[in-house]
Amino acid sequence: MGWAIALHGGAGDIPLSLPSDRRQPREETLRRCLQIGVQALKSQKPPLDVVELVVRELENCPHFNAGRGSVLTTKGTVEMEASIMDSTKRCGAVSGLTTVVNPISLARLVMEKTPHIYLAFDGAETFAREQGVETIDSSYFITPQNIERLQQAKEANRVQIDYTQPLPQATEQETENSNGDSQIGTVGCVAVDNHGNLASATSTGGLVNKMVGRIGDTPVIGAGTYANHLCAISATGKGEAIIRSTVARDVAALMEFKGLSLEEAAASVVESVPKGNVGLIAVSASGEVAMPFNTTGMFRACATEDGYSEISIWSSKHD
Numbered sequence: 001m002g003w004a005i006a007l008h009g010g011a012g013d014i015p016l017s018l019p020s021d022r023r024q025p026r027e028e029t030l031r032r033c034l035q036i037g038v039q040a041l042k043s044q045k046p047p048l049d050v051v052e053l054v055v056r057e058l059e060n061c062p063h064f065n066a067g068r069g070s071v072l073t074t075k076g077t078v079e080m081e082a083s084i085m086d087s088t089k090r091c092g093a094v095s096g097l098t099t100v101v102n103p104i105s106l107a108r109l110v111m112e113k114t115p116h117i118y119l120a121f122d123g124a125e126t127f128a129r130e131q132g133v134e135t136i137d138s139s140y141f142i143t144p145q146n147i148e149r150l151q152q153a154k155e156a157n158r159v160q161i162d163y164t165q166p167l168p169q170a171t172e173q174e175t176e177n178s179n180g181d182s183q184i185g186t187v188g189c190v191a192v193d194n195h196g197n198l199a200s201a202t203s204t205g206g207l208v209n210k211m212v213g214r215i216g217d218t219p220v221i222g223a224g225t226y227a228n229h230l231c232a233i234s235a236t237g238k239g240e241a242i243i244r245s246t247v248a249r250d251v252a253a254l255m256e257f258k259g260l261s262l263e264e265a266a267a268s269v270v271e272s273v274p275k276g277n278v279g280l281i282a283v284s285a286s287g288e289v290a291m292p293f294n295t296t297g298m299f300r301a302c303a304t305e306d307g308y309s310e311i312s313i314w315s316s317k318h319d
């Protein structure tokens with residue numbers, strides 16, 4: 001048994017030709033956040049604190065689709081959502097946030113300070129003010145890149161995780177040669193300490209050009225986020241597909257009821273979701289890590305107590 005941590009910055013159609021000026025800042029952020037998480041685990045911080053800390057850092061980075069850098073609704077607004085859970089099954093979730101700088105911390109406050117699990121829209125914003133969390137004018141979250149992404153999504157009449165996703169008639173070659181902007185993604189972190197305590201956290205701006213009021217998988221416990229005594233999971237991809245397949249809970253259920261290993265359970269769930277729709281990160285109570293995806297790529301990083309560490313985007317044959 002040893003500590004382990006994994007984080008993701010979103011799965012999707014990430015072109016293999018991703019320009020380095022778009023790739024490097026994201027890899028740098030993943031590396032920095034991984035170090036922050038590893039240091040926290042080494043200094044015996046509880047996994048719940050570790051995943052919150054790492055996701056806050058990712059939310060503050062404009063290169064990912066969470067907090068600052070959240071993608072825009074069809075009306076050009078932000079509606080952020082997040083959830084957090086630990087191995088004792090305590091959990092909290094928020095949706096429809098427009099001014100909260102770190103949605104993941106508000107999700108944790110819902111878990112710790114209310115009799116509920118999930119607060120959304122006006123109620124969640126009011127709760128944020130009562131709790132005194134940092135808020136800011138919504139314009140802080142809206143980057144020029146996301147205004148452009150929304151414009152392109154509208155022109156293509158699509159709701160999407162990535163506007164470079166090929167149209168149905170595009171060939172694989174066209175996908176690989178796509179030179180548009182990169183996928184930006186939802187963020188998540190899972191961690192386990194060397195006593196087997198686990199936690200998971202996920203945060204997002206949702207999908208580009210989503211309807212106002214749309215809620216995805218990220219704040220839905222059992223879909224985008226789950227943790228129990230066996231494992232912790234954070235998913236990314238098309239929220240509607242992830243909710244239909246109860247992705248995060250299914251990984252835990254396959255371990256619990258079928259006795260599968262973390263790797264087998266995670267791979268089996270990802271295979272069961274239509275291709276191009278999902279990626280996940282997971283850790284088990286004994287310190288294993290799994291990071292499967294059925295999209296072109298997934299920004300991801302992990303480290304374990306035995307010295308293994310990885311930062312990748314595509315499958316190993318492309319990284």
Ligand code: ASP
Nearest residue numbers: 186206216236237238239
């Ligand atoms: N799962 C998120 C959603 O559908 C998007 C993502 O993972 O990039 O809201």
